[in-house]
Amino acid sequence: MECLSPFLGEILRPMCDSMCYRVVNAIRFKSNVQALNSVMERLVELKGNINEDHKDKPFRLKIMGWQRNAEEVITKARSKLEERVSCGKSLKSRLSRKLVTILNEARMLEKEGLDLLDMIAAATAHERVEHVPGVSVLHQTTASNMLGKITDGLRSSEVQKIENNFLLILDDVWKDIDLDLLGIPRTEENKGSKIILTSRFLEVCRSMRTDLDVRVDCLCEEEAWELFCQNAGEVARSDLIEPTLQKPFHLNVAAMRGKTNVKLWEHALNQLSRSVPWIKSIEEKIYHCQPLKVSYDFLEGQAKSCFLLCALFPEDHSIEVTELVMYWIAEGLMEEQGSLEESMNEGITIVESLKDFCLLEDGSRSETVKMHDVVRDFAIWIMSSSQNDCHSLVLPGTGLQEIRQEKFAPSLRWVSLMNNKLERLPRLPEEYCMEASTLLLHGNSLLQEAPEGFLQAFPALRILNLSGSRVNSLPHSCLQLSSLHSLFLRGCADLIDLPSLETLAKLELLDLCGTHIKEFPKGLEKLESFKHLDLSRTGHLETIPARIVSRLSSLETLDMTSSHYHWSVEGEEQEGQATLEELACLECLQVLSINLTCSPSFLTKSNSWIKRLKKFQLVVGSSYVFPMRHDKRRLTISNLNLSQVSMEWLFTCTTSVALNRCQGLQGMIKKLVTSSKIFVNLKSLTIERASINLSGGIEKATTKSPKGSSITPDLLPFLEELRLRRVNLVSVSELQAQLGLGLILLRLLEVSICGNLKTLSEIDMCTMPNLEEIEISYCESLQNVHQTTAGPQKPFLPKLRVMKLRNLPLLESFCCAGETLNCLEHVEIINCDRLYTLPISYTTCGRIKEIKGTVSWWKHLSWDDPSTSETLDPCFKPLKQVLDEEAPAFMSNNLWKR
Numbered sequence: 068m069e070c071l072s073p074f075l076g077e078i079l080r081p082m083c084d085s086m087c088y089r090v091v092n093a094i095r096f097k098s099n100v101q102a103l104n105s106v107m108e109r110l111v112e113l114k115g116n117i118n119e120d121h122k123d124k125p126f127r128l129k130i131m132g133w134q135r136n137a138e139e140v141i142t143k144a145r146s147k148l149e150e151r152v153s154c155g156k157s158l159k160s161r162l163s164r165k166l167v168t169i170l171n172e173a174r175m176l177e178k179e180g181l182d183l184l185d186m187i188a189a190a191t192a193h194e195r196v197e198h199v200p201g202v203s204v205l206h207q208t209t210a211s212n213m214l215g216k217i218t219d220g221l222r223s224s225e226v227q228k229i230e231n232n233f234l235l236i237l238d239d240v241w242k243d244i245d246l247d248l249l250g251i252p253r254t255e256e257n258k259g260s261k262i263i264l265t266s267r268f269l270e271v272c273r274s275m276r277t278d279l280d281v282r283v284d285c286l287c288e289e290e291a292w293e294l295f296c297q298n299a300g301e302v303a304r305s306d307l308i309e310p311t312l313q314k315p316f317h318l319n320v321a322a323m324r325g326k327t328n329v330k331l332w333e334h335a336l337n338q339l340s341r342s343v344p345w346i347k348s349i350e351e352k353i354y355h356c357q358p359l360k361v362s363y364d365f366l367e368g369q370a371k372s373c374f375l376l377c378a379l380f381p382e383d384h385s386i387e388v389t390e391l392v393m394y395w396i397a398e399g400l401m402e403e404q405g406s407l408e409e410s411m412n413e414g415i416t417i418v419e420s421l422k423d424f425c426l427l428e429d430g431s432r433s434e435t436v437k438m439h440d441v442v443r444d445f446a447i448w449i450m451s452s453s454q455n456d457c458h459s460l461v462l463p464g465t466g467l468q469e470i471r472q473e474k475f476a477p478s479l480r481w482v483s484l485m486n487n488k489l490e491r492l493p494r495l496p497e498e499y500c501m502e503a504s505t506l507l508l509h510g511n512s513l514l515q516e517a518p519e520g521f522l523q524a525f526p527a528l529r530i531l532n533l534s535g536s537r538v539n540s541l542p543h544s545c546l547q548l549s550s551l552h553s554l555f556l557r558g559c560a561d562l563i564d565l566p567s568l569e570t571l572a573k574l575e576l577l578d579l580c581g582t583h584i585k586e587f588p589k590g591l592e593k594l595e596s597f598k599h600l601d602l603s604r605t606g607h608l609e610t611i612p613a614r615i616v617s618r619l620s621s622l623e624t625l626d627m628t629s630s631h632y633h634w635s636v637e638g639e640e641q642e643g644q645a646t647l648e649e650l651a652c653l654e655c656l657q658v659l660s661i662n663l664t665c666s667p668s669f670l671t672k673s674n675s676w677i678k679r680l681k682k683f684q685l686v687v688g689s690s691y692v693f694p695m696r697h698d699k700r701r702l703t704i705s706n707l708n709l710s711q712v713s714m715e716w717l718f719t720c721t722t723s724v725a726l727n728r729c730q731g732l733q734g735m736i737k738k739l740v741t742s743s744k745i746f747v748n749l750k751s752l753t754i755e756r757a758s759i760n761l762s763g764g765i766e767k768a769t770t771k772s773p774k775g776s777s778i779t780p781d782l783l784p785f786l787e788e789l790r791l792r793r794v795n796l797v798s799v800s801e802l803q804a805q806l807g808l809g810l811i812l813l814r815l816l817e818v819s820i821c822g823n824l825k826t827l828s829e830i831d832m833c834t835m836p837n838l839e840e841i842e843i844s845y846c847e848s849l850q851n852v853h854q855t856t857a858g859p860q861k862p863f864l865p866k867l868r869v870m871k872l873r874n875l876p877l878l879e880s881f882c883c884a885g886e887t888l889n890c891l892e893h894v895e896i897i898n899c900d901r902l903y904t905l906p907i908s909y910t911t912c913g914r915i916k917e918i919k920g921t922v923s924w925w926k927h928l929s930w931d932d933p934s935t936s937e938t939l940d941p942c943f944k945p946l947k948q949v950l951d952e953e954a955p956a957f958m959s960n961n962l963w964k965r
Contacts, residue, residue, distance in 0.1 A: 107141060109177060130183065137180065140173050237264040243274035267362050269423035359445045362424045369400040373417050374426055375457050376400070377438050378446035379483035379507055381464030385430030385437050388418055393576065397530045397552040398504060406657055407599070407623050408681055450481070457481065463507070469493075475524070479503045482525075485532070486510035492517065495524035503527060509534035509555065519544050529553070534578070537561050546570045557581055557601070569593040580604050580626075587611040587645075592618035603628040603660070610644070617649040624658040625650070628684060635664045651676040660684040665706055678720045688727075698723060700748070710734030715744060723751035723788075732757045736806065745780055751788040758795055759802070781809040788815040796821060800828050810835050819844040827852045838864050844873035853882045863906075864888055871895040878902050887911050895919040897946065903928055909935045921946045 235251065237244065252260065266272060272280050366374060373395050380386050392414030395401045401413055418436060421427040430437045438446070450459040459481035460474060467487040472495060475482075479500050489511040503525045508514065514536040522531075522544040529550055534557035546566060553576040556562055562582045568574060569590030576599040577588065585607050591597055592615050600619075602608060603626045611632060616622075637646045647663070650656065651674065659680055665688035677683060684698060688705035701723040710731030718724065718739075726732065732754070786808065789799075796802060799818065803810065813835050818824065824846045841864075843849065853863070863886045870891060872878065879901045882888075888906045892914055896902060902924075907915065909932040918925075922945050930936050 107145075107173065111141065137176055140169065140176055143169055233260045235260075235262045237262070240264050240266040240268075240271050240275075243271050246275070267425045268365075269425075270420075359426075359442060362426055363445070363449065365424065366421075370417060370420065372398070372400050372457060374421055375446050375450055375459075376481065376505075377421075377427065377436075378443045378450065379459070379461060379463065379481055379485075379505070380438075381486050382440055382443060383437060384464070384486075385432055385435040388415060388434050388436060391418070391436070393553065394505070394530060397576065399529070406681070408657065459483070463487070463510075475500055477501060481505040481507075483507040484511070488512075489514050492521040494518060494520035497523050498526050499524040501527060504550075505530040507532045508536065509557075511536050514538065515561075516540075517542055517545065522548070526550075531555070534558050539563065541566060549573065552576065554578070563607075565589065572596075575599060577601070583607045585609050587615060591615075596621055598622060598655075599624040601626045602630055602632075605630045605632070608632045613640075613643055613645050614649070616645050617652040619653060621655055622653050623655050625656065626658070626660045627662065628660040630662060633662045633664045636666065639664065639666055647674075657681040658683070662686045663688075665689070677717075701725070701751075703727065704729055713738070715739070718746045718749060719744075720748060722748055723753075724749060725753035725755070726757065727753075727755045729757060733759055739782060740806065744782070746783055747785055749783050750785055751790075752783065752786060753788075753790040753792070754794055755790075755792040757793070780807060781811075782806050783808055785812055786810065787812055788817075789813060790815075790817040791819075791821060792817075793820045795823050797823050798826050798828065799824075800826075803828075810838075812837050814838060815840045815842075817842045818846065821846050822848060824849050826850065835864065837866055839866050840869040840871075841867060842869075842871040842873075843875060844871070845875075847874075847876055849875050850877050851880050852878070862889065866890055869893045872899050872902070873897040875899045876901070880904065882906050890914060892916045893918075896924060897921070900924070907935065907939070908932070909938070912938050915939055915942050918943045919946065 233252075246262070251262075264272070264275065264277070269280065363371065363374065376394060376398065377386065377391065389411070392401075392411055395414055395417070396410055401410065401417070418427065422429075422436065426438075426442055427436045428439060429435070447459075447461050450457045450461065452458075457480050458476075458478045460476075460479055461481070461483050462470075462474075463483045464486040467484065467489055469491065470484060470489065470493060472493045475493075475495060477500060480502050482500070482503055482505065485507045487510070489508070490513045492508075492514070504527055506525055506528055507530070508517070509532040512535055514533075516538055517533060517536075519542045522528075522542060526548070527550050528548050529552040531545070531548065531551060531553070532555040534555045536559055538556075538559055539561040546568070547570065549570070549572055551571050551574055554571070554574060555576075555578045557578045558581040560581065560583055562579075563584060564586070565579075565584060565588050567590035568577070568588060571590075572594065573596060574594055575596050577591070577597075578601040579588065580601045580603045582605060584605060587608070587610060588600075591600070597619060598621050600622065601624075605627070606629075608627075608631050616625075634645070634647045634650075635641070637648045640646045650659065650661075657680060660683065663685060677685075680700070682699050684701045684703070686703045686705075688707060700721045702717055702721045703725040705727040707729050708731045709726070709729050714735070715738075729735075736759075783806070789810070791799065791802075799816075802808070811834070814837055816835075816838060817840075818827065819842070825848050827843065827849070841852075843852070863882055867888050868890055870881070870888070870893070872881070872895070874897065876898070878899050881902070881904075884904075886906055887908045887910075889911050891907060891911065893916060894905065894907075896905075896918075897920060905928065907930075909930075912935050918939060920943070925943055925945075928936070
């Protein structure tokens with residue numbers, strides 16, 4: 068038996084399996100019939116929804132094939148379902164197997180039909196929202212025609228049926244589209260809906276009221292290289308292509324694909340660096356068809372020339388906006404307004420417009436702009452084309468040591484050879500460049516002269532810039548430039564004397580900043596249209612003859628910041644020298660920066676003519692002028708007894724006051740307090756090297772409130788900046804209380820070298836709700852910044868972004884325990900060895916951008932949560948790294964700035 072068991076098992080197992088399979092099929096017969104009926108109903112409905120009329124032939128053939136298969140399965144299924152009625156019980160098992168086969172086919176066909184239906188829907192949607200390509204200048208397609216096509220598409224009946232959530236993408240929009248007029252639902256009403264648009268014009272985004280504007284920046288080096296390889300294929304060496312990596316528009320180099328010869332790539336890159344297209348197809352792709360050309364064509368009037376002039380500066384050069392606008396004015400590209408300020412405002416408007424068109428971008432410094440390399444190359448290409456009236460020679464910052472005569476042509480309008488190493492200039496035929504209006508030669512520190520035979524070739528010059536060169540005199544040919552509007556000689560340290568400029572009849576601007584001239588320029592009084600004179604940093608200027616300045620009837624700007632010459636009032640001047648009263652005769656004067664002799668006479672008199680100035684910097688006595696934010700109307704007084712003068716009239720018209728080494732400060736404060744006047748214009752106050760004793764108190768002026776109680780008026784209700792340096796206060800609160808300062812609008816508080824200072828404020832610092840920056844340094848007695856705990860309704864310094872604490876050996880806390888600064892972004896702690904906590908918590912550390920300090924101090928800080936330290940680690944900069952990065956930079960004090 069044991070031997071037969073395996074044998075019988077092998078024989079009986081198939082029989083049992085077959086019997087079991089038949090029994091299961093018989094049992095499931097009813098459920099299979101029901102499932103097939105259900106699938107058949109869905110299949111018939113699906114067959115009716117799939118339409119054979121589709122314009123795409125391959126698509127139509129696929130639909131017809133599915134329809135044919137579906138018809139066969141439906142017919143077969145109906146036949147088998149009819150058989151089950153007359154089928155005996157013995158045949159149900161066999162029929163059930165056939166039903167299962169048909170059921171599987173129907174289910175598979177149903178899935179294919181659903182996929183096909185999705186494909187049809189996607190294709191239909193693609194037809195409804197047609198992709199309209201960008202404007203083609205090459206084929207003369209206009210933006211208005213494109214907009215009409217887009218509008219018709221959006222007004223179509225299919226789009227008008229949109230009710231549920233949707234995503235609408237508008238690519239390369241050149242003019243604003245009124246979505247309300249087209250019946251497109253507002254995304255505010257449909258929370259799940261989005262509208263995305265791309266445009267080169269920021270004004271389009273503003274007009275269409277976009278919620279979020281995202282600027283598309285240049286590719287990073289790795290991404291640029293990857294894209295380049297995709298387009299160029301295998302190239303000779305990666306280091307050859309490196310200069311193009313920041314030029315994304317130049318990465319489409321199909322014409323160079325597969326070229327592995329090093330010489331070919333070197334030639335191509337050389338041409339590219341000179342903005343010269345070396346292959347016709349690349350010229351069309353980069354310049355003719357790219358959006359830059361369309362952006363340029365959209366510019367109106369003289370804005371095109373304003374844009375092209377920006378390309379005269381070197382690659383990646385940050386251009387001072389004021390310098391740029393001055394060039395535009397001199398070139399006649401802008402209509403001169405009633406005043407310099409109005410002209411500047413118009414120029415700034417043009418700059419912002421060019422930035423909105425993505426043709427300019429912000430520079431590396433405040434109030435500067437620059438051109439992207441590709442945009443600059445495009446502008447140079449425009450100027451090099453024969454059809455353009457701005458044909459120019461543009462070779463700035465290329466290391467030129469000499470320039471050949473062949474480079475110049477009679478058709479040139481602008482010539483830029485700035486920031487090179489030129490030692491000499493070629494001799495040119497007389498009146499050779501008759502059309503040239505701008506000649507930029509500044510930044511050539513080796514250039515010792517402007518030859519007679521060179522300048523005579525440019526008789527129509529309006530702008531001549533020789534700044535930063537070593538020229539020590541002006542040639543006679545320069546004095547014959549009858550159309551010259553602006554002459555720049557800034558930083559020409561070898562220039563000691565100037566000839567008479569009376570022959571330059573149209574001269575309006577003369578820049579002699581940083582020169583070594585000793586006398587006031589001759590002949591200016593004979594120029595009827597002369598408006599702007601810059602004599603700042605003229606450390607050797609000694610003489611301004613009397614009755615000369617008063618004859619400059621059109622003068623609008625006189626900048627003598629940090630000049631050696633000091634103006635005096637009449638009766639106190641040196642014999643034969645100009646006096647302050649001559650400036651009062653200049654009715655057109657709007658901007659003035661001068662040094663005055665240390666005399667109380669000027670402050671005692673009410674010089675009403677100063678009030679009419681739009682901008683001034685008056686320095687009484689010897690003092691260095693620190694640039695500040697509110698320099699528009701600034702008064703700096705040094706080494707004067709303030710108790711002997713009354714300055715209320717000056718305080719009413721100044722925006723910034725700096726007092727340095729002045730005696731009688733307490734007496735002046737007493738006069739101001741008792742006068743009960745409120746100085747609404749003063750926004751910045753600096754007190755330096757002063758002794759103030761407020762322990763005895765000062766009788767305060769009071770006024771009655773509507774309820775009858777006495778209140779002390781705030782003398783400086785709009786004060787935004789307060790600086791205290793070398794002042795013997797125990798607390799800033801003393802000065803705040805005596806002057807009745809509310810400090811409601813204070814944004815910057817700077818305290819340094821105050822040896823007696825123990826606490827910054829003994830009163831509630833929550834009274835400074837707008838404080839954004841605080842800087843405290845070299846106060847060796849300071850123990851804490853703030854003692855009073857803020858209430859729950861008054862957050863502690865809610866807008867503080869920048870905190871700098873330096874050389875405070877006794878400082879243990881910035882504020883009370885548990886208080887945090889919710890808006891803090893930049894922190895700098897240097898030599899504060901007892902400060903082990905910062906007002907930063909885990910919930911607020913996400914806003915921090917940078918923390919500077921020593922490594923040892925950073926490691927010993929204690930935190931509310933270990934995660935806070937981990938989060939802030941990437942933001943920390945060690946002190947050595949900080950010092951390496953922060954090199955001192957010269958700050959210009961240009962009054963022409965906004």
